[in-house]
Amino acid sequence: MFTDYFFPELGGIQDSVATVARELGRRGHHVEIHAPRYGSRDYRRVGMEVGERDLGANVVIHRRLSVPFPSSTRQSRAALPSALGWAGIGRARPDVIHVHSFFGTGLEALAAGSAFGIPLIGTNHTTVAGFGPHIPLSVDRATAYVVWFYNRCDVVTAPSRSVFDELAGLTVPRHVISNPIDTALFTPARAEEIAALRGEFGLTGPVITYAGRLGAEKNIEAIIHAFARLRERGVAAQLAIAGHGSYESDLRALISDYRLAGCVKFLGTLAQDALARLLRISDIFTLMSTSETQSMVVLQAMASGVPVVAAATRALPEFVGPATGVLVDPHDPAALAAAFGDLLAAPARRRALGAGGRAFAERHGIARVTDEWELLYRSLIHRRQAA
Numbered sequence: 001m002f003t004d005y006f007f008p009e010l011g012g013i014q015d016s017v018a019t020v021a022r023e024l025g026r027r028g029h030h031v032e033i034h035a036p037r038y039g040s041r042d043y044r045r046v047g048m049e050v051g052e053r054d055l056g057a058n059v060v061i062h063r064r065l066s067v068p069f070p071s072s073t074r075q076s077r078a079a080l081p082s083a084l085g086w087a088g089i090g091r092a093r094p095d096v097i098h099v100h101s102f103f104g105t106g107l108e109a110l111a112a113g114s115a116f117g118i119p120l121i122g123t124n125h126t127t128v129a130g131f132g133p134h135i136p137l138s139v140d141r142a143t144a145y146v147v148w149f150y151n152r153c154d155v156v157t158a159p160s161r162s163v164f165d166e167l168a169g170l171t172v173p174r175h176v177i178s179n180p181i182d183t184a185l186f187t188p189a190r191a192e193e194i195a196a197l198r199g200e201f202g203l204t205g206p207v208i209t210y211a212g213r214l215g216a217e218k219n220i221e222a223i224i225h226a227f228a229r230l231r232e233r234g235v236a237a238q239l240a241i242a243g244h245g246s247y248e249s250d251l252r253a254l255i256s257d258y259r260l261a262g263c264v265k266f267l268g269t270l271a272q273d274a275l276a277r278l279l280r281i282s283d284i285f286t287l288m289s290t291s292e293t294q295s296m297v298v299l300q301a302m303a304s305g306v307p308v309v310a311a312a313t314r315a316l317p318e319f320v321g322p323a324t325g326v327l328v329d330p331h332d333p334a335a336l337a338a339a340f341g342d343l344l345a346a347p348a349r350r351r352a353l354g355a356g357g358r359a360f361a362e363r364h365g366i367a368r369v370t371d372e373w374e375l376l377y378r379s380l381i382h383r384r385q386a387a
Contacts, residue, residue, distance in 0.1 A: 004105055006036065008048045009038070010073070020373055027374070033062065064105055066080060096118065096119050121155050125163075126293060128146055177376070179296050187303065194280075206284075207237070210223055214244055219290055221254055227340070231263065288330040307324070309340065312328060323360070324353055324360050
């Protein structure tokens with residue numbers, strides 16, 4: 001696996017790569033991950049110890065020299081393609097190369113697959129248009145490059161149909177394969193644990209939660225505008241914000257302008273087990289991002305039995321529907337405030353949506369998603385052998 005998105009930078013892509021690699025290793029496959037090298041400051045920023053996560057005995061992580069590039073996490077790096085690494089792939093002769101980024105080390109994967117006749121799967125996790133402010137090219141030129149890259153793979157996958165809708169020039173076979181959700185970690189709350197968990201996070205009344213990067217592309221200010229309207233109507237809710245990013249100071253300033261500091265909690269970046277505990281005591285999870293290609297945290301909230309209020313844009317309508325939550329215009333704070341108020345006033349509906357979300361999330365569990373990857377890997381190997 002080649003990826004320019006990996007720990008200690010936190011995000012759904014990183015979690016997906018690590019989770020699938022761990023499960024493949026548990027099943028007896030040997031997995032090598034080629035990823036950028038980070039500095040100790042990047043680990044400290046997210047509260048991680050310097051060193052590799054234990055993904056099991058069959059998973060090996062190779063770190064590559066890298067350079068930073070701008071993003072809302074302030075951590076993103078691109079690995080430098082290496083002739084030594086490229087030659088190493090030729091000696092190792094893996095059965096499959098799986099590339100998760102279309103730059104940096106992804107270019108090395110493309111060259112190695114072509115040179116050594118190794119089946120190459122490309123997964124696109126990113127909407128180019130959604131990250132326009134962070135790329136040095138126009139969206140049209142960047143999209144043309146992404147299409148060029150993935151058309152040189154044997155197969156292209158994405159976690160949602162919306163990704164392919166934006167890459168109309170793709171000519172290779174395409175498959176939608178979800179990111180994996182740990183449905184054993186993300187589970188609904190037990191009645192006896194709620195009080196202790198609320199105390200852990202300093203939360204009391206109804207809780208609306210956002211978790212993810214604190215970046216402009218996440219449109220978190222829409223949540224704050226709606227939350228202010230909700231409070232003006234006399235609803236004594238709290239807003240919990242988990243994550244880190246370049247937009248945090250702007251969000252704090254907006255909260256100060258609304259005089260909401262006493263009912264909004266910034267919880268910082270949470271480890272997966274802490275995020276799972278936060279979701280268990282959330283009454284609503286909300287995401288107004290305009291850049292999602294799936295959103296693992298939305299599915300994690302569903303797995304936790306939490307109703308979701310999400311933006312009616314890009315991939316989110318593929319996952320949030322009448323049985324699991326509510327879709328709203330991400331640029332309409334009044335509609336968002338109304339959705340919050342209606343759900344908080346209807347506990348029975350919240351429970352029904354939470355149950356629907358849990359059932360939906362179980363279809364995206366680790367075992368089922370890894371089954372899909374194994375099937376695709378084997379089909380490519382057999383196709384190459386037959387040729």
